[in-house]
Amino acid sequence: MTARAPEAAMPVPGPVSGTRITEEYARMVARQAYFWAWPMINVHNRRQTFKDLPEPxxxxxxxxxxxxxRLSMLSDYIEAQERMVACPNQDxxxxxxxxxxxxxxxxxxVPDFGDRFWVYQVVDVRTDSFAELGKMYGTRPGFYLLAGPDWKGDVPEGIAGVFRSSTxxxxxxPRVFQDATDEDKRAVQPLINQIDMYPLSMFDGKLKQRDWSKQPRFPAQDTGGGAETVWVVPDNFVDELPLALxxxxxxxxxxxxxAEVLAVIAAxxxxxxxxxxxxxxxxxAEQDLVGPLLQFRHYGLPLPHNWTTQNNGAQFGTDYFTRTAVAKSNIFVNRPNETKYFYQDLDDAGARLNGGKRYTVTFSGGQLPPVYGFWSLTLYxxxxxxxxxxxxxxxxxTKNKDLQTDADGTLTIYVQADAPSDAKHRANWLPTPQxxxxxxxxxxxxxxxxxxxxxWTPPAVSAVGD
Known part of the structure; x- marks a missing residue:
């Protein structure tokens, strides 16, 4: 009988423990790892920042x-001084x-939202969504369980569904639509007060309610000059990356x-x-690779009139470039079937949008964004x-009930620093910085x-003068 040769052992990926490595190799690994791990460290550090708060x-x-x-809810639109998440909206x-x-x-x-648009975004540490909770999914009112990859407990009676994260x-x-009227602000309050999230050990099958307009105030974080709070600090990268991974x-x-990254960090x-x-x-890498991605014109899928978009928000997988670009410029986007995003830094001629000029954005009759929920044009x-x-x-x-259209349904938005003199134009005014x-x-x-x-793609942003 012929003896079989022993099977070869699988090679260990990455440098073997104790291997002497060069500075240039360590730099190469660090540069790549910093870029693709940036969103994970971002979300990891948000957890670390808030974990010991005494209450919502x-x-x-x-x-x-x-x-x-635990969860905290607003009771109205986010205010203008918010700096913890880039690209907030007031819809x-x-x-x-x-x-x-x-x-x-x-x-x-999940309360009974009736006909009102709502969606709960639930993402893992990579910023990929792992739950389907929203009006577009036909989600029923009730209690839903979010569980980690290793949880093996029993699902208690009264839970309508379970969503399991890979991290x-x-x-x-949570996002709940509110229009710009005082009447709708009052109408949304009973619904907002039924939104809550808490550990499974607190679940008793009874709907918990809280008046979110009455919450404690905590000191503001120093954001350092108007930019987003810094969640990823290069000087902490080597120590924080193994925790995120x-x-x-x-x-x-x-x-x-x-294996390669962890071996180099160990060295x-x-x-x-x-x-x-x-x-x-x-x-x-922060300066050369990540920093420029704050600007929308540096990434995305090109569209007519210099708009860009992306088609894999919150389901990035191994598209490291888009995942980090979105995390830097407008983290926590919804899936494309939940929300489609269009980005613009330039006018129709390719010049940078600037508050020293006036612009118009004209939606021809019948060409408003075709949505089942709502649409908005925001300025940052x-x-x-x-x-x-x-x-x-x-x-x-959609939230604005006083926008003025032409007889054929055309809607023109006036994007400029100074108030239009015409009352009709003023109703459609979106102010820019000076x-x-x-x-x-x-x-x-x-x-x-x-x-x-x-x-359907957005219309041109047309410069009309200084």
Whole structure:
């Protein structure tokens, strides 16, 4: 009988433990890892920041924050001074929560919203969605369970559905449409007060209600000059990355990538010189690779009139470029069937949008964004936040009941710093900063087929003078 040769052992991916490696190699690995892990470290650090809060409340009196596995809701639109999440909007009432599903699964409540548009965004540490909760899904009112990858408990009676994440860390953002009238603000309050999220151990089968207009205020974070709160710090990269990767298990095909990064970090932890080189390279990657992606014109799928978009929001998988670009410029986007996003930094001639000029955006009759939910056109400053203006208007769209159209249904939005003298034009005025660059951003919530198929795209942003 012929003896069989022993099977060869599978090679260990990445440098073998104890291997001497060069600074140049460590820099290469650090540069790549910093880029593709940026969204994971971002979400991981949000969890770490809020986990020990005493109770749900408002950071700086403006931003909903809560301890781990709890939720905080606003009771009105987000205010203009918000700086914790880029590209906020004033079409919905927001909530926010950090998930720690390794601690315990959580229960999230869905009230009966009737005909009102709503969607709960529930993402893992990669910013990929793992739950379908919203009007477009026909979700029934009730209690839903969010569980981590290793949870093996029993689902209690009274739970309408279970959504399981592939990671223990995540983020939850309920969005409930509210129009710009005082009447609708009053009407939405009973619904908002029935939205809540809490650990499974608190579940008793009874709907919990809370008056979200009465929450404690916590001190505001220092954002350093009007930009988004810094969630990813290059100097902390080597220490934080292993924690994020421990939570986010490799996607298929990522095993070798993980092993290489962790092996190099292990070497750097034993060598101050290598660690310093990796941190230096992380800083360079932030400046050279991640930083430019704040600008919408640097990524995305090109569309007519210099608009761009993306088709895989919240389901990025291994599209590391788009995932990091979206995380840098407008993190926590919905899936494309929930919301379609259109981005604009340029006018129709290709010049940077600037508050020193006047522009028009004209939707021809019958060419408003075709949606089942609602649409809006929002304006952001160079940091992707609201630019304060005399009428406190930062977006226009379905929520506005006083927009003026022509006889044929044409709607023209006047984008400029000074108030139009004509009353009709003033009703359609979207104020810009007095000077400097700005961006426009169209949201189409629950988009129709013409949008999802690419047949409908936004109209030109036309410069009409200084």
């Amino acid at each position: 409340g408002l950071m700086g009196g403006v931003v909903p924050v809560a301890p781990l596995n 919905v009432v927001y909530g926010a929560a950090s998930l720690g599903l390794d601690v315990e699964p959580v229960v999230i409540q 223990d860390t995540g983020f939850v953002i 421990k939570d986010a298990r490799p996607l298929p095909g990522e095993e070798a990538r993980y 750097a932890q034993q060598s101050p010189e290598l660690k310093a080189a990796m941190l230096d390279e992380a800083g360079r 400053n160079e940091h992707h936040f609201f630019a304060p203006n005399e009428i406190d208007r930062y977006s226009v769209g 000077g400097g660059g700005f961006s426009l951003y169209i949201r189409a919530y629950w988009p129709g087929e013409a949008i999802t198929s690419g047949q």
